[in-house]
Amino acid sequence: MPAAWRHGPGESCPGTNVFPGFIAFTILVLTSLLGSGCGAERKPLSTAPSDHAEPSESVDITAVQPPDESILAAPTTLGGPLRGLDAALLARFSAGQDDFEEEDTIDDGLGPVFNEASCATCHTSPTGGTTGRAETRFGRNTGGTFDPLTELGGSLLQDHAIGAVGSGVGSYTYVPEQVPSQANVTAQRITTPLFGLGLVDAVPDQAFLALARIEARFFPSTAGTPNLVTEIRTGATRVGRFGWKAQVPTLHQFSGDAYLNEMGVTNPEFPDENPPQGDQAALAHNPVPTLNDDGTDVDRFADFMTLLGPPPRGALNGRSYLGGAVFRQIGCANCHTPTLFTGPSPVRALSHRALQPFSDFLLHDMGTLGDGIVQGQANGRQMRTAPLWGLSARTVFLHDGRAHTPQAAIEAHAGQGAAARDRFARLGTFQRAALLAFLQTL
Numbered sequence: 001m002p003a004a005w006r007h008g009p010g011e012s013c014p015g016t017n018v019f020p021g022f023i024a025f026t027i028l029v030l031t032s033l034l035g036s037g038c039g040a041e042r043k044p045l046s047t048a049p050s051d052h053a054e055p056s057e058s059v060d061i062t063a064v065q066p067p068d069e070s071i072l073a074a075p076t077t078l079g080g081p082l083r084g085l086d087a088a089l090l091a092r093f094s095a096g097q098d099d100f101e102e103e104d105t106i107d108d109g110l111g112p113v114f115n116e117a118s119c120a121t122c123h124t125s126p127t128g129g130t131t132g133r134a135e136t137r138f139g140r141n142t143g144g145t146f147d148p149l150t151e152l153g154g155s156l157l158q159d160h161a162i163g164a165v166g167s168g169v170g171s172y173t174y175v176p177e178q179v180p181s182q183a184n185v186t187a188q189r190i191t192t193p194l195f196g197l198g199l200v201d202a203v204p205d206q207a208f209l210a211l212a213r214i215e216a217r218f219f220p221s222t223a224g225t226p227n228l229v230t231e232i233r234t235g236a237t238r239v240g241r242f243g244w245k246a247q248v249p250t251l252h253q254f255s256g257d258a259y260l261n262e263m264g265v266t267n268p269e270f271p272d273e274n275p276p277q278g279d280q281a282a283l284a285h286n287p288v289p290t291l292n293d294d295g296t297d298v299d300r301f302a303d304f305m306t307l308l309g310p311p312p313r314g315a316l317n318g319r320s321y322l323g324g325a326v327f328r329q330i331g332c333a334n335c336h337t338p339t340l341f342t343g344p345s346p347v348r349a350l351s352h353r354a355l356q357p358f359s360d361f362l363l364h365d366m367g368t369l370g371d372g373i374v375q376g377q378a379n380g381r382q383m384r385t386a387p388l389w390g391l392s393a394r395t396v397f398l399h400d401g402r403a404h405t406p407q408a409a410i411e412a413h414a415g416q417g418a419a420a421r422d423r424f425a426r427l428g429t430f431q432r433a434a435l436l437a438f439l440q441t442l
């Protein structure tokens, strides 16, 4: 057996299979193959920040064919839990999903300003997906220096408010935020689907750092860079991987961040209420000024997303198989990395697994396609490679939803994506159709 992908010396985790049959062209495997954690279930679900990747074995991470199904952990339907969860984990998935779908009220701490009253309002069809709902960010660029205009409510705009509170002289009316006149940068960002992100969470930082080095060495013109950001829970510097700018390092942190910034619900890692339009004085009327969530809800959202399965892959036929080869040939796979591997995880279904997100989760200079917003180390032109898994279930594409077909999304690639875009434009009708058919299998 070609043990291209296996555990470190002497290790064997029950239920974890080796990665069989791969082809020539090998690249260093990007996974943590050391460490323990197989099967041992403990809280929390997310992987610890300390990891130790050993880029020691070789595997073809650019192969576009699905590897052995048994290590993909994909459910049969979109929106289902990871395959192979035990009853206790399935119960955590369901409890998390209920909370994710639940609409919060003013008494729960919703607002004063917010975007929607539940996570699922934006992340649905099915739960965990996306409605394509866009939200607005703004800031001010002065001679190349970006100011998120925090004192005016930036960079994320909240387009809903709880309205009138109190009575008589103590009454106050909260209104939705608007883009202030001081802003000279505004950007729309659409909601991203969350399927399979527990696997992405479980990829060790070292794997992304190694991938960035490999890209710099082998494909310098399209090479990506990690967005190094702070993990609030530990204070550690981590590789950001979530959000359009890879601005958040973990699902748990994104849960707290979204709870505050999308819904106005304060929580342990995000304890400070969002002042409406940046106006601290307006918070004097906040109906629930105490900490809104003690962390229970944040943990549940993170549970749901951690255990949410990746999108199932469609079967390849002759045409789409050829399309996969075209995808590699014209350089799409340089950034849209087909295969990554998780490190050890307390959840067996997440431990030492292959995932096929078709993204390196690194930042690329996309030239004019960039959204102008600076977040963490991401400058205005840099965007995270958008994962392509689940593409067939989507109807709007690119960060601002400007594209309504995958082809339009490809044609909008600029900056480091321009050469692949041009090679796509030069493809013959048959090869182009094959590439587009391949994308529909993701």
Ligand code: HEC
Pocket (backbone or CB within 6 Å): 115, 116, 117, 118, 119, 120, 121, 122, 123, 133, 134, 135, 189, 190, 191, 192, 193, 194, 241, 242, 243, 244, 245, 251, 254, 255, 258, 259, 262, 263, 301, 302, 305
């Ligand atoms: C108003 C719509 C809206 C609501 C409500 C909302 N989100 Fe999101 N979500 C978005 C958008 C837009 C993005 C992309 C954000 C960005 O990068 O700027 C996103 C991104 C994410 C991501 C990153 C996904 C990725 O592709 O990396 C996670 C995780 C997430 N949301 C979780 C949540 C959770 C948990 C809640 C509820 C507490 C929530 N969201 C509520 C719109 C929403």
Ligand code: HEC
Pocket (backbone or CB within 6 Å): 222, 327, 330, 331, 332, 333, 334, 335, 336, 364, 366, 369, 370, 383, 384, 385, 386, 387, 388, 396, 397, 398, 399, 400, 406, 407, 409, 410, 413, 416, 417, 420, 421, 424
């Ligand atoms: C230099 C890196 C790079 C290369 C090369 C590249 N892409 Fe992308 N791709 C990106 C980034 C970054 C985004 C997100 C851009 C944005 O929304 O602003 C993206 C977005 C997309 C999207 C939209 C996905 C979504 O969720 O909205 C599709 C489809 C896509 N790319 C397909 C391709 C194909 C096909 C090729 C080869 C012809 C290709 N890309 C080459 C970096 C790259």
